[in-house]
Amino acid sequence: MNLDPVYAKLTEPNDQTLCLLVMDGVGDIAVEATGWKTPLEAARTPNLDALARKSALGRMIPVAPGITPGSGPGHLGLFGYDPLEFEVGRGVIEALGLGMELKPGDVCARANFCTLDEKTGLVTDRRAGRVATEITEQQCALLASRIKKIGDVQVLIQAGKGHRFVVVFRGKGLEGPLTDSDPGKEGAPIAAAKPAGKSAGQKKTAKVVAEFYKQALPLLKGRKPANGFLLRGIAHQPDIPTIEQRYGLNAACIAVYPMYKGLAQLVGMTKIEGPQDIAAQIEAARKAKGRFNYVFIHFKYTDMYGEDGNFPKKVEAVEQLDAALPALLRVGFDVLAVTGDHSTPCPMKGHSWHPQPVLLHSACSGSDGLDRFTEKCANSGSLGIFEAKYLIRLMQAHAKKFAKFGA
Amino acid sequence: MNLDPVYAKLTEPNDQTLCLLVMDGVGDIAVEATGWKTPLEAARTPNLDALARKSALGRMIPVAPGITPGSGPGHLGLFGYDPLEFEVGRGVIEALGLGMELKPGDVCARANFCTLDEKTGLVTDRRAGRVATEITEQQCALLASRIKKIGDVQVLIQAGKGHRFVVVFRGKGLEGPLTDSDPGKEGAPIAAAKPAGKSAGQKKTAKVVAEFYKQALPLLKGRKPANGFLLRGIAHQPDIPTIEQRYGLNAACIAVYPMYKGLAQLVGMTKIEGPQDIAAQIEAARKAKGRFNYVFIHFKYTDMYGEDGNFPKKVEAVEQLDAALPALLRVGFDVLAVTGDHSTPCPMKGHSWHPQPVLLHSACSGSDGLDRFTEKCANSGSLGIFEAKYLIRLMQAHAKKFAKFGA
Numbered sequence: 129m130n131l132d133p134v135y136a137k138l139t140e141p142n143d144q145t146l147c148l149l150v151m152d153g154v155g156d157i158a159v160e161a162t163g164w165k166t167p168l169e170a171a172r173t174p175n176l177d178a179l180a181r182k183s184a185l186g187r188m189i190p191v192a193p194g195i196t197p198g199s200g201p202g203h204l205g206l207f208g209y210d211p212l213e214f215e216v217g218r219g220v221i222e223a224l225g226l227g228m229e230l231k232p233g234d235v236c237a238r239a240n241f242c243t244l245d246e247k248t249g250l251v252t253d254r255r256a257g258r259v260a261t262e263i264t265e266q267q268c269a270l271l272a273s274r275i276k277k278i279g280d281v282q283v284l285i286q287a288g289k290g291h292r293f294v295v296v297f298r299g300k301g302l303e304g305p306l307t308d309s310d311p312g313k314e315g316a317p318i319a320a321a322k323p324a325g326k327s328a329g330q331k332k333t334a335k336v337v338a339e340f341y342k343q344a345l346p347l348l349k350g351r352k353p354a355n356g357f358l359l360r361g362i363a364h365q366p367d368i369p370t371i372e373q374r375y376g377l378n379a380a381c382i383a384v385y386p387m388y389k390g391l392a393q394l395v396g397m398t399k400i401e402g403p404q405d406i407a408a409q410i411e412a413a414r415k416a417k418g419r420f421n422y423v424f425i426h427f428k429y430t431d432m433y434g435e436d437g438n439f440p441k442k443v444e445a446v447e448q449l450d451a452a453l454p455a456l457l458r459v460g461f462d463v464l465a466v467t468g469d470h471s472t473p474c475p476m477k478g479h480s481w482h483p484q485p486v487l488l489h490s491a492c493s494g495s496d497g498l499d500r501f502t503e504k505c506a507n508s509g510s511l512g513i514f515e516a517k518y519l520i521r522l523m524q525a526h527a528k529k530f531a532k533f534g535a
Numbered sequence: 536m537n538l539d540p541v542y543a544k545l546t547e548p549n550d551q552t553l554c555l556l557v558m559d560g561v562g563d564i565a566v567e568a569t570g571w572k573t574p575l576e577a578a579r580t581p582n583l584d585a586l587a588r589k590s591a592l593g594r595m596i597p598v599a600p601g602i603t604p605g606s607g608p609g610h611l612g613l614f615g616y617d618p619l620e621f622e623v624g625r626g627v628i629e630a631l632g633l634g635m636e637l638k639p640g641d642v643c644a645r646a647n648f649c650t651l652d653e654k655t656g657l658v659t660d661r662r663a664g665r666v667a668t669e670i671t672e673q674q675c676a677l678l679a680s681r682i683k684k685i686g687d688v689q690v691l692i693q694a695g696k697g698h699r700f701v702v703v704f705r706g707k708g709l710e711g712p713l714t715d716s717d718p719g720k721e722g723a724p725i726a727a728a729k730p731a732g733k734s735a736g737q738k739k740t741a742k743v744v745a746e747f748y749k750q751a752l753p754l755l756k757g758r759k760p761a762n763g764f765l766l767r768g769i770a771h772q773p774d775i776p777t778i779e780q781r782y783g784l785n786a787a788c789i790a791v792y793p794m795y796k797g798l799a800q801l802v803g804m805t806k807i808e809g810p811q812d813i814a815a816q817i818e819a820a821r822k823a824k825g826r827f828n829y830v831f832i833h834f835k836y837t838d839m840y841g842e843d844g845n846f847p848k849k850v851e852a853v854e855q856l857d858a859a860l861p862a863l864l865r866v867g868f869d870v871l872a873v874t875g876d877h878s879t880p881c882p883m884k885g886h887s888w889h890p891q892p893v894l895l896h897s898a899c900s901g902s903d904g905l906d907r908f909t910e911k912c913a914n915s916g917s918l919g920i921f922e923a924k925y926l927i928r929l930m931q932a933h934a935k936k937f938a939k940f941g942a
Binding site: 193238361 | 536538541542545589898899900901902903904915916917918919920921925928929931932933937939940941942
């Protein structure tokens, strides 16, 4: 049952302020190699511990049992959007993350340069040896200068980091998703990006993409190592109601990495640019509090070191966050949630489905009598194990932004 | 929301192997009479304890809060089939358990001989004094030799253990379910088996069953003590997708009792016949591991003694299972789940709705830091309390058989 209309009906604006602090991928698993401890357990976290002692704890299922989310679904869930209802292509997220201003209906593709065998045309390196950002910027500039339109469709090309870039197709009647042109393995040719469904918009988009390849590949011919490119996550920007529309919240995003800024912008948050570390982010949150009543702070490093399988560094990242926490508490948001968008267990070197721990602090959170912000403590918390999409509802409730249901 | 299509889309086959060890009815409740201990708590279980310490724990709701499942729904849930979506009549399960090869649309009835008062026709013993298997076999042979067809409907009769047998009606346009002809109490007449709904198939089946009674009862007249019979769970075999179709798993069932073999066969598992005790079952599992990537092992005795209300015997059954566990661990399945299909609390002498404890062990289960496999420990596990139908999804996830959802 979709409860969004129920919540919408009960929503009552007030002055209370909400803060969502995301320690990306913070959840982990305790295994023998780390003395049966998770990074949260191994870390020295006096500030998180003190906060946990006067908070409600629990764990959250990012999407559904056993399902490992990408960053998109992980964050959409935290923002209260059911990731199964609101699917967003990677191309869209990447484009937003690179600061591109998208228009409704724009079809975006995540692209990367690759190496093709000159004779056979087969992909020999899907990332062109992780070619330098400068080369990518040069080649994107070349493509952008030569291919501005395909028929009535505008083509926008934006370089990212390393071998990555983004292509946006803007025009009437375009629609995704298409299948990837990335064959997913070396030794295969570039695949045709085909309509994932049967709509006219998808068919038109597939033709445009094919024509884009036809014009672009000759321009790259002979270049080493990046003489080809692959497209993934080709989809149009979905029509997502904003945080303002759904919750009556005026939201700001304070993130360092493009992907998370993009995700926040997709749901209508204002991006606050500038801060490059957690201390600066918290300072920006302090300044933002007067203008916004929902502030999303994204901390990347717990996920990054989880992906690397680097337990000591993930522990350090947790401790770094812990050290910054008192400044955030001093800002005095009425409701503070600390959690991850998913788990990134070090032993797995990647995202996982394990429910991430969550801490909710407000004047009415009470205390679960738990000593620490860890996975095990969270197992016994009063929030239980719940779907991540309800977090913002609990935050709204703790901020007293819901009327009573029924008499 | 039915998530099956989402899971299906994410499913990626690999070589990892899954084992589901069902301690039937293992869950229990702690009451004063047993020193506030459950059988799992009272039992000496060094092997389960050691496994629990490096596993994830939780509890499972068999069907829905407060709903007590029969063995059918209990096991269907464990196999990942929502018991509210996939309903299977007891007759179908019994027929499969007796090794009958059913065809789609066959209507099956669980039958048992009963004693009727010669004069009034009222049921005086619903189980005919639990008449011996030999008598049942003789009388079934008699009925089968005299009643082969009713109109265009073929009648198949198969003796079971004690007073039990199965009747299968095979023909065009048959459909269940019908209401039981078993009045459910002594002193009442045999009830008419009526259509549970309004379909033509149900009406036709009800007529066939009435005619079957009309022809069969005279054949039993004067026999003592089994001069009548009662039908229950009259239903047709539902169209259930197999485990292979749903999960891409090649599944084997190693059970001693017919019912569970039947349930497994219903979802397309291969029955491995022969083993008569848990040690032999585990040896069979060892041999099966090369050919199957999902092995279901069924252990009956925890339920049997729960049904008897025999606490010491249920404790013994748990200890017997515990003693066999190391051999199973040596088999080296990548993912092992230990649980029940429901609780069968000794004080209740029957199935119940109390969530059964579940233990999930794999390279990525981590440890919840819990010392034992008990109901109380499971309450604090990282799996939380979840619907049993998600167990196989978690097992698939732990076997890394799901792609990431979204980017």
